[in-house]
Structure formats: C-alpha cells, structure tokens
Amino acid sequence: MEFLLEVSLVGLAIGGVYALIAVGYSLVYRTTRVVNFAHGNMMMFGAYFFFTFAALLELHWSISIILTLLCAAFFGAGIERLLIRPMLGRPAISIVMVTVGLASILHGGAQMIWSAEDFFMPQIFPDAPLVFDGMYIPSNTAYGFLVAVSAIIILVLVFRFTRSGIAMRATAGDQIAASTMGINVPSMFSLTWIYASLTSALAGIVVGSITTLNPSMGIIGLSVLAVVILGGLDSIFGAILAGLIVGWIEAVTGFYIGAAFKDVVPFIVLLGILILRPYGLFGTPEIERL
Amino acid sequence: MVALLKVDELSLTFGGIHALDKISLAVETGTITAIIGPNGAGKTSLFNIISGFYKPKHGRIFLDEKDITKSSPPKRASLGLARTFQNIALFRGMTVLDNIKLGNHIHLKSGLIASGLYWGQAQREETALREEIERDIIDFLEIDHIRNVPVAALPYGLQKRVELARALAMRPKLILLDEPVAGMNREETEDMARFILDLREERGITILLVEHDMDVVMDISDYVEVLNFGKKICSGTPNEVRKSEAVVEAYLGQKKPNLVGTI
Structure with missing residues (x-):
C-alpha cells in the first residue's frame, strides 16, 4: 500500500480535470435541459484553437490562452444561437440529436482542418514534476489540476456573487418566473453556453497537454458524461465531487488491478450508485404529479 | 382617472378554440379590479397575454398609454408590471x-x-x-x-x-395576482386580503386579480370583470355584477322553465 497516497494524488488531480469538463455539462443541463453530447468535441476544438495560436502561429502562451478563450466564447455563443435556440420548445430528444450531429461535424471538421495526426501541445507548464514528501506528480497533471480548480472556483464565485450569475441561477430554477422578474432568459441561455464553452476550452488545453492532441480526444467527453450522471446532472457540486471520485477510482484500479480495468471499474461503481440513487449523488429527484 | 392598463379587443385562439374573444377592459390607476368567471373562462390566458407569455391573435395592450403588445416579458417588467402565479413560481x-x-x-x-x-x-x-x-x-x-x-x-x-x-421588490405600478388566496385557510385569506388593500391604500399600487373566492372578490374590489367561455359578459362594481342575470347564469346555469303545473 506504500504507493496508495501517490496514486491517489495523481488520480485526484486527473479527477479535478474531469470535474472541469463535467461542470460544463451540468451548466448547460441546469439552464437549458439539454445534454450536450458535443461537449467533448467542443473541448477538442478548444485544444486545437490553443494549438493553432501557440504552435502554428507561435504566439506567446499567455496571448494564446486569451485568444483561445475569446474564440471559445464566440464558438459557444454561435452554437447556441444557430443550432440550439431554433430548437427551443422541441422535444428534448430532438435537441440532443442536434448535439450528437454537431459532435460528428466537429470531429470531421477537426480532421479536415488540422488532419488526423497526433500533435504535442506546446509546453506551457514547467517541466519538473511536483514533489510532495517524496511523492511525484507529473507536472502537466499537477498544473492542469491547479488550472481546473481555479477555473471552477472562479465559476462558482461568478454564480454566487455577480448579477448575471444570479440571473442564470434564477433561469435554471424557473424560466417563467425569471422572465417575469425582468431577466432576459434567451440571453442567459447564450451566457450559459459561453461559460460552458470557456470551461471546455480550458479543459481541452489541459487534457491536450497531459495526453496528445488529436481529433478523437473528444471521446473523453463521453466518459465524463458518466461522471456528470453520477453527480446528478443538474448539480455543479455533484459534478465536481463525482469528477474527483472517478479520477481517484481510475487511478487506483489502474495501479492495483491493471490498466485494462481502469475504464471499467468506474462504470461499475456508477451503475451501483445509480441503482441506489437514480438521480445521482446530488441530482434533484423529479416529482411528477399526475 | 387614467387607465393604467388598457386591453383592446384582445383575441387568442388555440387551434380552433377561441380562448379569448375580443376582450376589452381598462384598469384605472389606484384601483383593485377583479376578473372572475367559471373554470376555463380564459382568465389565466388573459393574464398570460398581459404579462407577455402568449401572443394575442388580435388586439392590443397598453400600459401607461404605451403599446406593449409586442414587448417581451422582461421589458414589461421594467415598465412596472409584476405578477404572481396560480401555481406559485x-x-x-x-x-x-x-x-x-x-x-x-x-x-x-x-x-x-x-x-x-x-x-x-x-x-x-x-x-x-x-x-x-x-x-x-x-x-x-x-x-x-x-x-x-x-x-x-x-x-x-x-x-x-x-x-x-418578490413582486413588490420589483417596485411595480401594476401587480397581476393570479388566485392570491386559493387554497388558503380563513386566517391566511384575511391576511392576504388586508395586504392587497394596504398595497393600494399606502402605496397606490394598482391591482388586477383573478380569484374564485367570491367573498374576497366582492369585499376588496372596486371593479369586477366577468368572463365566460372567452367572452366578457359583464363588468361593473361588485354590487352591479352580483345582480347581473348573465353572471348568475354563467355560474349556476340557465333557469329551467317552470314545469310545475304544465302536466
């Protein structure tokens, strides 16, 4: 058991990145009741945006990040305005199918624009691994975790304390009431997609740095969707906690049982928890009155 | 007296059903006006048009002499319109x-x-x-x-x-109350009626309400508008409305011809 702590730390760090991706799913779900199957591929696009600015155009990494976030904001707003808003009022399944279609388009689009090759992200984090008390955590994972945690903290602060954040929470709570209070509900939808796109782009930069960059990296979005369901689709806090749990389980099973089980065990745990709590750890049970 | 809210020949259809048929009414500043009518008369539909959730097929709405027929709900809120909901939102x-x-x-x-x-x-x-x-x-x-x-x-x-x-925090000129005392016990009902009266007396807020509790409606309203099957069948002071044949008919049904002695 001497490595347990070290393995756990790495697992929790990866879990933090999962949490950042997961938060993007639940943001969109809470406000618009759409499960965004394209979220993983939006993340992949975010990573490519950064790659384009930092590696192809050779801009400084800080400028590249700012430009990437700008692009991601327009990207998210554009998707909401052009694809999601015209579908408002349609059955949920139709909107979900739009996001599935969008995922394929983004996947194919990335292959056309950047080719299907693997690329390495330009190194933005320091090379040396972080050492705590003799335990090593790979640099990209550790700093990626810090980025993810800071992004989540900023997001939570925005939600708690800013006027637009509170308006978004109100919109998530009751759209009709929010609209009567003078809140412009459609623009809150746009803002939600913008925030989700920003978190996904940051996550993309981190995931791309930890692994490599290729058009299929969006797949990770689907495993994270499982994380979100575990946390309860509409709970930001649940998404964060579930991200950490899944990251930890993956790392521990990967190390003690074998790498092949790393992708399976978290899903078994997920199934177990969902049998006990069908709405996830912190989801809102839907009560329908007949 | 100036009409704070004016509704002009408003019609609303759902498919082939006329939910509202050429409804006109005016709510004067500083009054309490009640809309009554049997279930399905179109009272809540009218509220939903006034607050901007339904688009009327015909007709126009004026708040403070400003045409708000095409304004979004948030815009109407900023012009001083607040509301509460039948099912609490x-x-x-x-x-x-x-x-x-x-x-x-x-x-x-x-x-x-x-x-x-x-x-x-x-x-x-x-x-x-x-x-x-x-x-x-x-x-x-x-x-x-x-x-x-x-x-x-x-x-x-x-x-x-x-x-x-929450509606008061919007500093409204006009509040729409959708069944403010529905499901309340006697004491809660009396409290609510007192609050509504105080709002008008102390702050000059104009109130338009839908309510089924006739005691409350007759006690606190200055004017009553009666709808039935999407049409306005009567309006006036509580006393006038109480005596109206059309209203009694809408609520109790048509008087049967007296059959006694005809056989």
Missing part, C-alpha cells in the same frame, strides 16, 4: 430573502464588470436595497421570521406571501 432552491432580492434584479444598475471595478458603489447599492426590502417588504408582509428559510420548506400560504413580496 418561486425559485425553490433559494431562501426567502434571495427570492425577494431577485425581484429587484431589474433595478440594480451595476453590471458584472462595474461591480468588480466599483466595489464600493455596488456595495452601497446592495445596502440600500437591503434596507428597502427590510422596511417596505419584509416588515410590511410580516415575513421577518422566515427570511432565511428555503422557500421549498414553507407552507403554501406563506409561499404565496413570498411570491407577493
């Missing part, structure tokens, strides 16, 4: 105080960036808002003891009161 996860503060959302000037830059100003604004809410709303509606309770935990009567509090 509170933000269930939030506390009473947070719900009430959200009503004031439209009046907060400092935006996201400004509140970051001018921390002091945003804070002064917040403090002023808090004082106003304390004095004019929480004390007034006697909900001091529940301010930090999540609304989902409150009994129905109190939730209705919180909804009214």
Whole structure:
C-alpha cells in the first residue's frame, strides 16, 4: 500500500480535470435541459484553437490562452444561437440529436482542418514534476489540476456573487418566473453556453497537454458524461465531487488491478450508485404529479 | 382617472378554440379590479397575454398609454408590471430573502464588470436595497421570521406571501395576482386580503386579480370583470355584477322553465 497516497494524488488531480469538463455539462443541463453530447468535441476544438495560436502561429502562451478563450466564447455563443435556440420548445430528444450531429461535424471538421495526426501541445507548464514528501506528480497533471480548480472556483464565485450569475441561477430554477422578474432568459441561455464553452476550452488545453492532441480526444467527453450522471446532472457540486471520485477510482484500479480495468471499474461503481440513487449523488429527484 | 392598463379587443385562439374573444377592459390607476368567471373562462390566458407569455391573435395592450403588445416579458417588467402565479413560481432552491432580492434584479444598475471595478458603489447599492426590502417588504408582509428559510420548506400560504413580496421588490405600478388566496385557510385569506388593500391604500399600487373566492372578490374590489367561455359578459362594481342575470347564469346555469303545473 506504500504507493496508495501517490496514486491517489495523481488520480485526484486527473479527477479535478474531469470535474472541469463535467461542470460544463451540468451548466448547460441546469439552464437549458439539454445534454450536450458535443461537449467533448467542443473541448477538442478548444485544444486545437490553443494549438493553432501557440504552435502554428507561435504566439506567446499567455496571448494564446486569451485568444483561445475569446474564440471559445464566440464558438459557444454561435452554437447556441444557430443550432440550439431554433430548437427551443422541441422535444428534448430532438435537441440532443442536434448535439450528437454537431459532435460528428466537429470531429470531421477537426480532421479536415488540422488532419488526423497526433500533435504535442506546446509546453506551457514547467517541466519538473511536483514533489510532495517524496511523492511525484507529473507536472502537466499537477498544473492542469491547479488550472481546473481555479477555473471552477472562479465559476462558482461568478454564480454566487455577480448579477448575471444570479440571473442564470434564477433561469435554471424557473424560466417563467425569471422572465417575469425582468431577466432576459434567451440571453442567459447564450451566457450559459459561453461559460460552458470557456470551461471546455480550458479543459481541452489541459487534457491536450497531459495526453496528445488529436481529433478523437473528444471521446473523453463521453466518459465524463458518466461522471456528470453520477453527480446528478443538474448539480455543479455533484459534478465536481463525482469528477474527483472517478479520477481517484481510475487511478487506483489502474495501479492495483491493471490498466485494462481502469475504464471499467468506474462504470461499475456508477451503475451501483445509480441503482441506489437514480438521480445521482446530488441530482434533484423529479416529482411528477399526475 | 387614467387607465393604467388598457386591453383592446384582445383575441387568442388555440387551434380552433377561441380562448379569448375580443376582450376589452381598462384598469384605472389606484384601483383593485377583479376578473372572475367559471373554470376555463380564459382568465389565466388573459393574464398570460398581459404579462407577455402568449401572443394575442388580435388586439392590443397598453400600459401607461404605451403599446406593449409586442414587448417581451422582461421589458414589461421594467415598465412596472409584476405578477404572481396560480401555481406559485418561486425559485425553490433559494431562501426567502434571495427570492425577494431577485425581484429587484431589474433595478440594480451595476453590471458584472462595474461591480468588480466599483466595489464600493455596488456595495452601497446592495445596502440600500437591503434596507428597502427590510422596511417596505419584509416588515410590511410580516415575513421577518422566515427570511432565511428555503422557500421549498414553507407552507403554501406563506409561499404565496413570498411570491407577493418578490413582486413588490420589483417596485411595480401594476401587480397581476393570479388566485392570491386559493387554497388558503380563513386566517391566511384575511391576511392576504388586508395586504392587497394596504398595497393600494399606502402605496397606490394598482391591482388586477383573478380569484374564485367570491367573498374576497366582492369585499376588496372596486371593479369586477366577468368572463365566460372567452367572452366578457359583464363588468361593473361588485354590487352591479352580483345582480347581473348573465353572471348568475354563467355560474349556476340557465333557469329551467317552470314545469310545475304544465302536466
């Protein structure tokens, strides 16, 4: 058991990145009741945006990040305005199918624009691994975790304390009431997609740095969707906690049982928890009155 | 007297059904007007048009002599229109105080960036808002003891009161109340009726309400408008309406011809 702590730390760090991706799913779900199957591929696009600015155009990494976030904001707003808003009022399944279609388009689009090759992200984090008390955590994972945690903290602060954040929470709570209070509900939808796109782009930069960059990296979005369901689709806090749990389980099973089980065990745990709590750890049970 | 709200020949259809058929009415400033009618008469549909959730097929709506027929619900809110809902539409996860503060959302000037830059100003604004809410709303509606309770935990009567509090925080000129005393016991009903009267007396807020409790309607309203099957069948003071043949017919059905002695 001497490595347990070290393995756990790495697992929790990866879990933090999962949490950042997961938060993007639940943001969109809470406000618009759409499960965004394209979220993983939006993340992949975010990573490519950064790659384009930092590696192809050779801009400084800080400028590249700012430009990437700008692009991601327009990207998210554009998707909401052009694809999601015209579908408002349609059955949920139709909107979900739009996001599935969008995922394929983004996947194919990335292959056309950047080719299907693997690329390495330009190194933005320091090379040396972080050492705590003799335990090593790979640099990209550790700093990626810090980025993810800071992004989540900023997001939570925005939600708690800013006027637009509170308006978004109100919109998530009751759209009709929010609209009567003078809140412009459609623009809150746009803002939600913008925030989700920003978190996904940051996550993309981190995931791309930890692994490599290729058009299929969006797949990770689907495993994270499982994380979100575990946390309860509409709970930001649940998404964060579930991200950490899944990251930890993956790392521990990967190390003690074998790498092949790393992708399976978290899903078994997920199934177990969902049998006990069908709405996830912190989801809102839907009560329908007949 | 000036009509604060004027509804002109409003029609609404759902498919082939005429939910509302050329409804016209005027609500004068500083009055309490009630809309009554049997179930399905179109009362809530009319409310939904006035607050902007349904688009009328024909007709126009004026608030303060301004045509608001095409304005969005948030726009109408900023012009001084507030409402409560038949089935209570509170933000269930939030506390009473947070719900009430959200009503004031439209009046907060400092935006996201400004509140970051001018921390002091945003804070002064917040403090002023808090004082106003304390004095004019929480004390007034006697909900001091529940301010930090999540609304989902409150009994129905109190939730209705919180909804009214939130509408008041919007500093409205006109409040639409959709069944303000439905499902309340005697005491809660009397409290609510008193609050509605006080709102008009002390603050000059104009009130348009839909209600089934005839005692309340007849006690507090200045004018009553009666709808049946989407048509306006009568309007006037409570006394005039009470005596109207058409109203009795709508509620109790047509008088059968007297059959006794014909056989």
